[in-house]
Amino acid sequence: MTKFVRFRLLPAPPLADAAAVFSLLVLTAVAAWDTLQPGETFVGADAATQFYPWYAFLGESLRSGDVPGWNPHQFSGTPFAADPLSGWSYLPAMLLFTALPPLAAAKAYALFHLLLAGCATYALARVLEMGTAGALLSAVSYEFSGFLYVENTCCFAYASVMAWLPFAFLGAEGAVSSGSRLNRALWWGVSGLALSQILAAWLGQGSYYALLALMGYVAYRTVVSPPGRGVYARLSGTVLHAGGILVFGFGLAALGLLPRLEYNALSNLAGGYPDAKGAGGWTVEDWRLLLEPGLFYAGVTVLALALVAPFIARGRSATPYFAGLCLAALVLSGAEPTPLHSALSLLPRFGQLHPHFPERAMVVFFLGAALLAGATLSRLGEPGKKVGPLLSLPALATLLLLATRVPPSAALLLALTVANVLAAAYALLPGRRALWRGLAAGALAFVVFSDLFAAGKATLVEHGEAQGGSRLEDRVRQIDLAQYYRPTDAARFLGSRAAEPSRYLGYGPRTRPRRSLSSPVRFADPETQALGVNNRAMTSGLQSTGGYNAVRLARYDEYMRALNAKGQDYHYADVFEGGLDSPLLDLLNVRYVIVPAGTPPDGGEGVQNLKDAHPTVYEGDGLEVLENRGALPRAWIVHSARRAEPDEALGLLASGAVDPGETALLEETPPGLARPVDASSDRARVTEHGADRIELETTTGAPGLLVLSETYYPAWKAYVDGRPARLYRADHLLRAVPVPAGEHSVELRYESATLQLGIAVSSVVGAILVALAVAAVVRRRKKAGPRTAAVRYSMSRSNGPPAPVQGGARW
Known part of the structure; x- marks a missing residue:
């Protein structure tokens, strides 16, 4: 991919990009060192109780060649692939937990998101014409920000959205800047791939905020800050690029998106969150959380540099847009309505989703702040520019921010002083002192990393030692995952009795x-x-x-x-x-x-x-x-059924007015049933019980209704002796299948039409993206062939290397 990015990067000293990326990898290894070690590590409640169990089940199913449509382990059976947080259609979860044992996959999963966030931000910053120093600072500021670093141990939906967001922006910028139709389509696919993963990771608020940020950037780059073009060309460019990204994004996400839309209509959240009137939300005073070590800590140095970016780096690196993005996120984090809230509430479902903890909009803030900080440093380091008068602005911004928070510690004051000195040194050293400039920039990135990493680690320790609390995402503990997931003796005992479901x-x-x-x-x-x-x-x-x-x-x-x-x-x-x-x-x-x-x-x-x-x-x-010896079996046969309305059946069953072992309550006209001479001879035996398939053998002396203590869902289909049979909803929640007299085999299969359609759509769109990538590589190689031959011929005639080409494709 670097071959398609490289021509847009600002010139840099030899190996500067390699050194910056290597430094980023080293810092990532330091930050993730505890996670990668065997033994205890920081794990949040959501990671331990939701994501890791789901991902392990997902990987086990995929290794066996099955598409995990149904989860029989929770809630008496519930959809799995259609669950928006199950990991289905989220490639890192699918690949890592299929290829690796669960514990190794868990460590690789956490490391992957840090690497993706950092490397994608670095690439995006370079494409936005930042120097290597500014790009490295942006990457460090984003990857190790408190929100991303802490949530990467607990609440993966946040971390996943944040990790893929710069990748989505990178693809959008590549598409807008590309002059080739083939490359433009390929970049749509790159951005669409990132968007599809955001949709797979958090279908709801997180993906909504990310989509707004991404489409806003496309509009900015095609309407506000494009090359010289007319109004019609700008508007058509917006439609073209936004449409291309959305087609690839939603097409690649279809294998998870379509079954989830079907499930949502039948779920407890079909009408939005139950507390849609409002829960959570920030006030302006809460903005100080960005300055105080904790979950939302962005770093004082980072915020100081970001704050002065509109003055120092105005017009560069999309500074106006990212400044507006940060401001919009802060405004939306508040619970009180504003004109921005009112405008966005005109969008579908925004008014139902956003009031539920509106501070979640901050998921898009940290990328903007990191890029603004990098843009400031990059502008200060431009050779041949007079930056002396500008150097005072970051220092003044630092003092202003410190005045709004609690008295800083001595360590923080020292770090801020060193950071300002290093930024000044990087700006004032002449261009011929490339090594010293690079060392100053690297040291500044390290100081920022140390501040953010220390704050993030302290936050994890603090939450790990806390008792009680109302915020579930704040519950983090240091545990040994291998020990935590080891089955108890009670679980082994229950497993020994699994012959009868x-x-x-x-x-x-x-x-x-x-x-x-x-x-x-x-x-x-x-x-x-x-x-x-x-x-x-x-x-x-x-x-x-x-x-x-x-x-x-x-x-x-x-x-x-x-x-x-x-x-x-x-x-x-x-x-x-x-x-x-x-x-x-x-x-x-x-x-x-x-x-x-x-x-x-x-x-x-x-x-x-x-x-x-x-x-x-x-x-x-x-x-x-x-x-509980009074529990009904997993399947039984009744010869009596009556119709009952949905709001009536539960009352009859709960009061004991109807015995479900004798009579089934259906929501439609019951099938023809008859009483056998000897009902005690009825048999319903489960012979195979898989996640997506159940087989039974039935014996009855008269037509009856096979009732299964299995949750009803429209994707389940019934077959009697291999022929399709009607599947009824019984007793408000369960499944029932009519069976004729005699001995018969009954099979229930999870056959989701939306899941199958989604897989087909995503496969086609994925194949198109691969074809575009192959075509782009082939065309580039064909162009490189004649160019290489011409260069060799020129060198043989002139006995020297060709003169460098002047200019570039800067916007």
């Missing part, structure tokens, strides 16, 4: 009025791990009624609300004390309940009631496994 739930006493022992913020506690909650069923190969995920079927939420006789936070599907004896729990095939051993503490009446009602079949590891 069943589910379990972990239940613990509530330690706070609104938090149970299974809360994800307690993921590192041994008691929580022993309960098998927090999606640990996935890593153990078991099946559970619970899980931790913001998205699931709306029907399942309704079911759990009826089971508990109360609602709960949309992230969870816990069973409360009031639901432990509900008939709806038996209907979910909950055969086992894991509870803490011993006498429960105050507030543990639910645990004691469970122990009184169910026998203990295993005890060890400080817990007990209870057997």
